[in-house]
Amino acid sequence: MRAPPVSGVFEAPYPVVLDLVGKRALVVGAGPVAARKVAGLLRAGAHVTVVAPDAVSEIAEDPDVRWHERPYRRGEVASYAIAITATSDPAVNRQVARDGNAANVWVNSADDPANCAFILPSVVQRGQLQVSVSTNGRSPAMAQWARRRLEQLFTDAHGAALDVLAEVRAEVQQARGTSEVDGWTDALDDHFFDLVAAGELDAARDQLRRALGVDGEHDPTHQEVPS
Numbered sequence: 514m515r516a517p518p519v520s521g522v523f524e525a526p527y528p529v530v531l532d533l534v535g536k537r538a539l540v541v542g543a544g545p546v547a548a549r550k551v552a553g554l555l556r557a558g559a560h561v562t563v564v565a566p567d568a569v570s571e572i573a574e575d576p577d578v579r580w581h582e583r584p585y586r587r588g589e590v591a592s593y594a595i596a597i598t599a600t601s602d603p604a605v606n607r608q609v610a611r612d613g614n615a616a617n618v619w620v621n622s623a624d625d626p627a628n629c630a631f632i633l634p635s636v637v638q639r640g641q642l643q644v645s646v647s648t649n650g651r652s653p654a655m656a657q658w659a660r661r662r663l664e665q666l667f668t669d670a671h672g673a674a675l676d677v678l679a680e681v682r683a684e685v686q687q688a689r690g691t692s693e694v695d696g697w698t699d700a701l702d703d704h705f706f707d708l709v710a711a712g713e714l715d716a717a718r719d720q721l722r723r724a725l726g727v728d729g730e731h732d733p734t735h736q737e738v739p740s
């Protein structure tokens with residue numbers, strides 16, 4: 514028997530990073546899949562409302578989640594910035610997606626990639642460094658597999674390295690008026706990451722400053738008073 518044809522979710526997927534802090538997010542359904550999506554939205558700082566007749570304990574017992582214990586009401590997605598539908602009823606998921614289209618609210622539908630305005634990647638988080646993987650919906654299992662591989666490659670030291678880099682980048686901006694200077698590629702060598710991993714943050718900062726041609730005298734938090 515011939516296998517069914519497989520395609521991606523989107524014709525030309527466009528990756529973005531969203532700011533959801535303080536935004537209202539709706540999750541329809543409250544099973545294990547919804548719980549994973551709720552956890553992601555809470556980590557992103559969204560105000561999460563869940564609508565479902567039954568909920569797993571992660572949702573029902575979370576004081577940060579507002580749970581309405583009832584079925585989804587047609588059209589209610591319109592009062593949210595973003596929505597995810599993960600019910601066990603495909604007709605409900607389709608309705609939420611339709612309502613999202615009508616109200617210009619972006620909806621992710623966990624069982625229906627064709628009716629998604631966006632899909633979620635698998636993410637490795639190390640401090641403020643995020644490495645995300647998308648297979649364009651072709652194999653979520655592979656996205657998860659890649660995440661596990663990347664978790665071995667990226668350690669907490671890479672998150673710490675990012676903090677050092679952001680600090681020295683601010684010094685470069687202060688000293689030169691721009692961070693677009695030569696030297697970044699050379700500065701980010703194995704030795705730099707080894708220094709950070711060994712906890713030698715001052716030496717790591719100095720290596721960056723040498724490679725980028727700044728002396729570290731400029732404190733970006735300190736405004737100089739013109740004479």
Ligand SMILES: C[C@@]1(CC(=O)O)C2=NC(=C\c3[nH]c(c(CCC(=O)O)c3CC(=O)O)Cc3[nH]c(c(CC(=O)O)c3CCC(=O)O)/C=C3\N/C(=C\2)[C@@H](CCC(=O)O)[C@]3(C)CC(=O)O)/[C@H]1CCC(=O)O
Binds near residue numbers: 549
């Ligand atoms: C990455 C991750 C993020 C997250 O959910 O946070 C995510 N799915 C994860 C896990 C996972 N999902 C599924 C399995 C079982 C094995 C398998 O099917 O591969 C596993 C693995 C497991 O659970 O072990 C089943 C599944 N998933 C979708 C369908 C519907 C369909 O394809 O029709 C079905 C069939 C349901 C059924 O048949 O009943 C659809 C989607 N899942 C997506 C994301 C989007 C595409 C991502 C991409 O590939 O680019 C998309 C399109 C929509 C969306 O949800 O945004 C998260 C891993 C997090 C992590 O661990 O790192």
Ligand SMILES: NC(=O)c1ccc[n+]([C@@H]2O[C@H](COP(=O)([O-])OP(=O)(O)OC[C@H]3O[C@@H](n4cnc5c(N)ncnc54)[C@H](O)[C@@H]3O)[C@@H](O)[C@H]2O)c1
Binds near residue numbers: 547
């Ligand atoms: N995208 C993904 O990553 C992914 C992974 C696995 C499964 N899925 C799909 O996600 C869906 C949910 O999976 P699950 O295991 O969490 O399901 P589940 O059966 O454990 O939970 C379903 C939830 O939907 C709620 N619900 C049912 N009717 C509703 C209505 N009218 N209004 C609001 N809520 C309603 C139920 O109360 C329950 O909380 C399934 O369709 C599954 O195929 C998606």
